[in-house]
Amino acid sequence: MAGLGLSAGRRLIPVIPPITYPGHIAMYKVRTYNKISIKGLDRFPRQSYEVGSDIAHPDAFLLRSQKLQGIDVPASLLAVARAGAGVNNVPVAEYSKQGIVVFNTPGANANAVKELVMAGMLLSARGIVDGMNYVQSLADLKDPAEMSPLVEKAKSRFAGHEIRGKTIGIVGLGAIGSMVADMALAMGMTVIGFDPVLSIDAAWRLSNEVSRMENLQSLLARSDYVSLHVPAVDATRHMLNDDTLAVIKPGAVLLNFARDAIVDSAAVLRSLDSGRLGKYVCDFPEPALLGHPRIIAMPHIGASTEESEENCAVMAANQLVDYLENGHIVNSVNFPKISMERSPGTSRITFSNDNVSGVLGHVLSILANHQVNVVDMMNKSRGELAFNIVDVEKKPCEEVINAIKAVERVIRVRVI
Numbered sequence: 001m002a003g004l005g006l007s008a009g010r011r012l013i014p015v016i017p018p019i020t021y022p023g024h025i026a027m028y029k030v031r032t033y034n035k036i037s038i039k040g041l042d043r044f045p046r047q048s049y050e051v052g053s054d055i056a057h058p059d060a061f062l063l064r065s066q067k068l069q070g071i072d073v074p075a076s077l078l079a080v081a082r083a084g085a086g087v088n089n090v091p092v093a094e095y096s097k098q099g100i101v102v103f104n105t106p107g108a109n110a111n112a113v114k115e116l117v118m119a120g121m122l123l124s125a126r127g128i129v130d131g132m133n134y135v136q137s138l139a140d141l142k143d144p145a146e147m148s149p150l151v152e153k154a155k156s157r158f159a160g161h162e163i164r165g166k167t168i169g170i171v172g173l174g175a176i177g178s179m180v181a182d183m184a185l186a187m188g189m190t191v192i193g194f195d196p197v198l199s200i201d202a203a204w205r206l207s208n209e210v211s212r213m214e215n216l217q218s219l220l221a222r223s224d225y226v227s228l229h230v231p232a233v234d235a236t237r238h239m240l241n242d243d244t245l246a247v248i249k250p251g252a253v254l255l256n257f258a259r260d261a262i263v264d265s266a267a268v269l270r271s272l273d274s275g276r277l278g279k280y281v282c283d284f285p286e287p288a289l290l291g292h293p294r295i296i297a298m299p300h301i302g303a304s305t306e307e308s309e310e311n312c313a314v315m316a317a318n319q320l321v322d323y324l325e326n327g328h329i330v331n332s333v334n335f336p337k338i339s340m341e342r343s344p345g346t347s348r349i350t351f352s353n354d355n356v357s358g359v360l361g362h363v364l365s366i367l368a369n370h371q372v373n374v375v376d377m378m379n380k381s382r383g384e385l386a387f388n389i390v391d392v393e394k395k396p397c398e399e400v401i402n403a404i405k406a407v408e409r410v411i412r413v414r415v416i
Contacts, residue, residue, distance in 0.1 A: 121168075178207075
């Protein structure tokens with residue numbers, strides 16, 4: 001890798017050259033936070049990667065729940081991969097300004113969350129928890145003949161209803177939401193959904209048996225169960241509030257295994273106490289919710305399975321390797337998806353820039369003026385940012401790279 005920097009008016013971000021092994025194999029450095037599955041760590045080839053929690057001058061961060069806000073950004077940092085879907089623990093906007101690509105792992109924990117949604121529905125539909133607690137209250141009895149009639153007499157107190165034939169409304173039809181939809185269909189439920197920003201990929205995954213609602217209110221009014229699967233962003237903060245809960249179907253069960261910020265807990269309590277909302281099942285306990293007879297709160301265990309943690313770690317590691325070694329971007333939350341087959345015998349230049357006209361043309365002019373022949377190239381943009389991959393016949397000299405770094409609105413440059 002070569003040096004990099006920022007254009008005029010931006011803070012200079014130099015790259016610390018990687019350690020190399022004999023044979024000119026690049027050594028990349030990855031700093032880990034939290035406990036990362038060994039299956040994920042094994043994705044980094046030992047001959048070309050140094051991985052650990054105390055790595056100095058890292059090229060990348062790999063983390064789960066560690067909050068990066070307030071942590072110094074190493075000048076060497078190129079990418080951050082979060083082994084999970086949410087990135088509220090990563091200062092994405094700050095990193096974007098420095099050309100740091102932020103990855104997440106959407107879908108890697110989807111099955112784990114889907115299965116917990118099923119458990120939440122069943123727990124809310126049947127008197128399972130209360131019934132189990134009642135049975136445990138009989139622990140002092142020693143005679144089975146004495147216990148049996150007591151259990152038979154009390155079981156009517158824990159009667160519930162079946163899920164089959166009920167309607168579930170799914171808010172957010174991405175990786176998890178579409179799996180919840182398939183599960184609900186298999187259980188004989190009617191499935192309706194609402195997602196104002198449904199992607200093309202998500203639409204292809206979605207069963208044609210799912211009826212799409214035009215707005216949230218229509219979904220809430222028709223659903224016996226409402227399951228939330230949207231990210232926590234400004235647009236979704238407290239989307240379940242006094243106004244929206246006012247139109248929810250009386251007696252409906254609200255399931256939140258997405259993010260706590262999506263639901264206004266005070267509004268939920270008011271709706272429960274008024275008798276409008278039937279039950280609230282969530283993965284985000286807080287003091288105000290505890291002890292309420294119609295709230296089932298779990299300790300944020302939606303993705304806490306061995307398989308989910310392995311899947312997330314493997315996906316995050318694979319994305320870092322592909323970016324560091326090839327400049328490819330997939331599942332980034334701030335930069336566009338981009339990949340290009342490597343032309344044999346070429347050097348690869350990648351650079352990020354503000355998404356304004358003229359930057360790419362300026363860079364290509366620099367290459368032409370220095371007689372650097374472009375073999376292949378690709379340019380993609382997303383919002384205010386753009387990313388470019390340019391394969392050239394020979395490794396560009398330092399003068400060429402410095403000229404590219406000096407182009408106005410160029411953020412970061414690498415030679416791979």
